[in-house]
Amino acid sequence: MVEKFDTENGMASGTPAVTMTAVNKWFDDFHVLKDINLQVDDGEKVVVCGPSGSGKSTLIRCICKLEDHQRGTINVLGTELNDKVANIDEIRREVGMVFQQFNLFPHMTVLENCTLALTLVRKKSRRKAEAIAMQFLEKVRIPEQAVKYPGELSGGQQQRVAIARSLCMNPKILLFDEPTSALDPEMISEVLDVMVALAEEGMTMVCVTHEMGFARRVADRVIFMDEGEIVEQNTPQEFFDNPINERTHLFLSQILQH
Amino acid sequence: MTNTKTTYQLPPQISFSQRLKNSLFATPFDFVLTLICAALFALLIYWFIDWAFLSSIWRAEDEPLCKEASGACWSVIDARHRIIFFGLFPFEEHWRSTLACAVMIATIVASCVPWFWTAIRLSALWLIGFSIFYILMHGGLFGLSVITPERWGGLALTIFIFAAVSIIGMPLSILLALGRRSKLPVIAKLFGLFIDFFRSLPLLTILFTAAVITPFVLPGWLQGDKLYRVIFGFALFFAAYQAENIRAGLQAIPPGQDEAGLTLGLKYWHRVARIQLPQAFRNSLPAIVNQFVITFKETSIVTIVGFFEILASGSAAFGTGKWTVHYIEVYVFIGAIYFIFVFSLSRYGAYLERKLRVGHG
Numbered sequence: 105m106v107e108k109f110d111t112e113n114g115m116a117s118g119t120p121a122v123t124m125t126a127v128n129k130w131f132d133d134f135h136v137l138k139d140i141n142l143q144v145d146d147g148e149k150v151v152v153c154g155p156s157g158s159g160k161s162t163l164i165r166c167i168c169k170l171e172d173h174q175r176g177t178i179n180v181l182g183t184e185l186n187d188k189v190a191n192i193d194e195i196r197r198e199v200g201m202v203f204q205q206f207n208l209f210p211h212m213t214v215l216e217n218c219t220l221a222l223t224l225v226r227k228k229s230r231r232k233a234e235a236i237a238m239q240f241l242e243k244v245r246i247p248e249q250a251v252k253y254p255g256e257l258s259g260g261q262q263q264r265v266a267i268a269r270s271l272c273m274n275p276k277i278l279l280f281d282e283p284t285s286a287l288d289p290e291m292i293s294e295v296l297d298v299m300v301a302l303a304e305e306g307m308t309m310v311c312v313t314h315e316m317g318f319a320r321r322v323a324d325r326v327i328f329m330d331e332g333e334i335v336e337q338n339t340p341q342e343f344f345d346n347p348i349n350e351r352t353h354l355f356l357s358q359i360l361q362h
Numbered sequence: 363m364t365n366t367k368t369t370y371q372l373p374p375q376i377s378f379s380q381r382l383k384n385s386l387f388a389t390p391f392d393f394v395l396t397l398i399c400a401a402l403f404a405l406l407i408y409w410f411i412d413w414a415f416l417s418s419i420w421r422a423e424d425e426p427l428c429k430e431a432s433g434a435c436w437s438v439i440d441a442r443h444r445i446i447f448f449g450l451f452p453f454e455e456h457w458r459s460t461l462a463c464a465v466m467i468a469t470i471v472a473s474c475v476p477w478f479w480t481a482i483r484l485s486a487l488w489l490i491g492f493s494i495f496y497i498l499m500h501g502g503l504f505g506l507s508v509i510t511p512e513r514w515g516g517l518a519l520t521i522f523i524f525a526a527v528s529i530i531g532m533p534l535s536i537l538l539a540l541g542r543r544s545k546l547p548v549i550a551k552l553f554g555l556f557i558d559f560f561r562s563l564p565l566l567t568i569l570f571t572a573a574v575i576t577p578f579v580l581p582g583w584l585q586g587d588k589l590y591r592v593i594f595g596f597a598l599f600f601a602a603y604q605a606e607n608i609r610a611g612l613q614a615i616p617p618g619q620d621e622a623g624l625t626l627g628l629k630y631w632h633r634v635a636r637i638q639l640p641q642a643f644r645n646s647l648p649a650i651v652n653q654f655v656i657t658f659k660e661t662s663i664v665t666i667v668g669f670f671e672i673l674a675s676g677s678a679a680f681g682t683g684k685w686t687v688h689y690i691e692v693y694v695f696i697g698a699i700y701f702i703f704v705f706s707l708s709r710y711g712a713y714l715e716r717k718l719r720v721g722h723g
C-alpha cells in the first residue's frame with residue numbers, strides 16, 4: 105500500500121506539493137484571505153486551525169479550485185492554478201477532498217459512489233473499478249456496506265466511505281475540511297483512526313480540524329489562522345506548549361476548556 | 363449487538379375496525395352523517411351501473427330500441443367507434459392506424475422501464491418507435507399508400523402528438539433548465555427570458571401562431587407540415603413549464619454534491635448526467651409527472667387549428683343523422699379512454715416515487 109502514495113507521478117522529489125505565494129481573496133468586498141504564504145512539502149501533514157470564520161475552509165477550497173483567488177499564485181504539484189480548464193481538471197484529479205458534510209451521492213450505493221469517477225475519469229472498466237473500490241472500502245473497514253445507500257449508514261461510516269471515495273482516485277494530496285465536526289462523539293475516533301493510518305503511509309495531508317489529539321499525533325506542522333491571516337505556525341509540540349501570539353493563546357485556551 | 367438480549371415492545375396496535383369507528387362513527391352526529399353519505403354514494407353508483415350496464419342497449423342494429431330504454435345507448439359506439447378511433451383515416455387502412463397506435467403505446471410503456479434509462483437505449487427505442495409509427499401512418503414505403511397528416515385522426519393522432527411533444531420537450535426542458543442555471547449571467551438571463559416568454563403565452567396562441575402565422579414568416583423549406591409545426595410549438599410550451607419543474611429539483615440539491623463531483627475530477631456533463639439530474643428528477647417527480655398528465659389532456663386543443671384528435675373525432679361521430687341525440691354516451695366513452703391513459707400515468711408516477719425513495723435509505 106505504501107508505495108501507492110509515493111511520488112510515483114514523476115514529480116521531482118523535493119518539489120513542494122502546494123505553494124501559496126501572497127494569496128489574497130475577497131468575497132465581494134470582504135477580504136477573506138490576506139497575503140497567505142504557505143508551503144506544504146511532499147508527504148507533509150499540516151493541520152489548520154482557527155476560530156470560526158477565519159478563512160480555513162476558504163484556504164483549502166482554493167487549493168482544489170473550488171474557490172478562485174484574486175491575487176497571488178497557488179502552485180499545486182508543480183502546476184500553477186489559473187483559469188486554464190485543462191490545468192484545473194488535471195489538478196482536481198490529483199487532489200482529493202473530504203468534506204464536513206460527507207457529500208456522498210445519496211442516489212448511488214456506497215460502491216457506486218466509489219466507482220463513479222474511476223470509470224468516468226480514470227476510464228477503468230467496471231470490474232476493475234469495483235476491485236479498486238472494494239480494496240479501499242476494506243482499508244476504511246466497511247467492505248460489508250458496499251451495496252447499501254449512504255442514507256442507511258451512520259455518520260462515521262459515511263465519512264469513511266467519503267475518504268475511500270477520494271482514495272480511489274489515488275490522489276497525491278488529500279484535503280480535509282473539519283471531517284469530524286458533523287459526527288457524534290462516539291464516531292469521531294473511527295474516522296480519525298483511518299486518517300492516522302493514511303498519515304502513517306506517507307499521504308500528503310492538509311486538515312482543517314480542531315482535534316488537537318490528532319494534530320499532536322500526526323501533524324508535522326500546525327497553522328493557526330485568524331481573520332484571514334496565518335497568525336502562527338509551528339510544530340505541534342511548540343504550538344501547543346509555547347504559543348507565541350496572543351490570539352493563539354486565547355484560541356487554545358478556549359478550545360481546551362472542553 | 364448480537365449477544366445482548368433485548369425485549370422489544372410493539373407499538374400499540376389499532377385495528378382497522380377500531381380506526382374506522384374512531385373516524386366515522388365517533389358521535390351520533392358523525393353516525394348519521396356517515397350513513398347519509400354512504401347511502402347517497404351507493405345510490406349514485408347504482409344509477410350509473412344501471413344506466414351503463416343493466417338498462418343499456420349495446421348493438422348498432424338495436425338503435426330503434428334506444429327511445430324506450432332508460433339506460434345508455436351504446437349502439438352509437440358500436441356503429442361509430444371507427445370514426446372515434448381513426449378520424450378521417452381511410453377506412454380500408456384502419457389496421458395501419460391500429461398497429462401504429464399499439465407501437466406507440468408499447469414504446470411509451472417500454473420507456474417507463476428503468477432498463478431503458480440510458481441515453482443510447484432511450485434514443486434507439488424512440489427512433490425505432492417513431493419510424494414504425496411514421497411508416498405505418500404515412501405510408502409510401504413497402505407498398506403502403508400515402509396518407510398525409512391532414513387525414514390522420516382519432517386516438518392515433520392524440521397519442522402521436524402526446525409522444526412527440528414529450529420526446530422533443532423533455533431534452534429541451536433539461537437544456538433550458540441547465541441554461542437558466544448557467545454561471546454566465548448573460549446566458550442565464552437569455553434562457554430565463556425564453557422560458558418566461560413561452561410560459562406567459564396561452565397554449566392556444568402558440569398553436570395558432572405555429573399553424574396559421576408561421577407559413578407567412580418562414581421560408582418554404584423550413585415550414586414543414588402543419589402538424590409538425592403545431593407539435594414543435596406545443597413542445598416549446600411543454601419544455602418551458604417542465605424546465606421550471608426540473609430547475610426547482612436542481613435548486614434543491616445541496617451545493618456540496620456538485621463540489622464533491624468537481625473534486626473527483628468529473629466533467630460538467632458527467633456531473634449533470636450522473637449527479638444532478640437523477641437527484642433533480644427525484645426531487646420534483648410529482649410536478650414532472652403532473653406536467654405529462656396536463657399535456658395529455660391538452661392535446662385536445664389542437665382541434666382549434668383543424669386536427670381531428672380523439673375529442674374532435676368523437677364530435678364527428680355523433681354529428682350526423684340519428685346519432686345526434688347520443689352525445690353523452692360518446693363523451694363518456696372518450697372520457698373513459700382519457701381516464702385509462704391519465705390514470706396509468708399517475709399510478710406510474712406514484713410507483714416511481716416509491717421506487718426512487720428507496721435509494722435515499
Ligand SMILES: Nc1ncnc2c1ncn2[C@@H]1O[C@H](COP(=O)(O)OP(=O)(O)OP(=O)(O)O)[C@@H](O)[C@H]1O
Binds near residue numbers: 131134136155160
Ligand atoms: N460564498 C461566500 N460568499 C460570501 N462570504 C463567504 C462565502 N463563503 C465564506 N464566506 C465568508 O468568509 C469567511 C470565511 O469563511 P470560511 O468558511 O473560510 O471560514 P472557516 O474558518 O472555515 O469557518 P468555520 O470554522 O465556521 O468553518 C466567513 O466570514 C464567511 O462568512
Ligand SMILES: [Mg+2]
Binds near residue numbers: 160161162281
Ligand atoms: Mg469551515
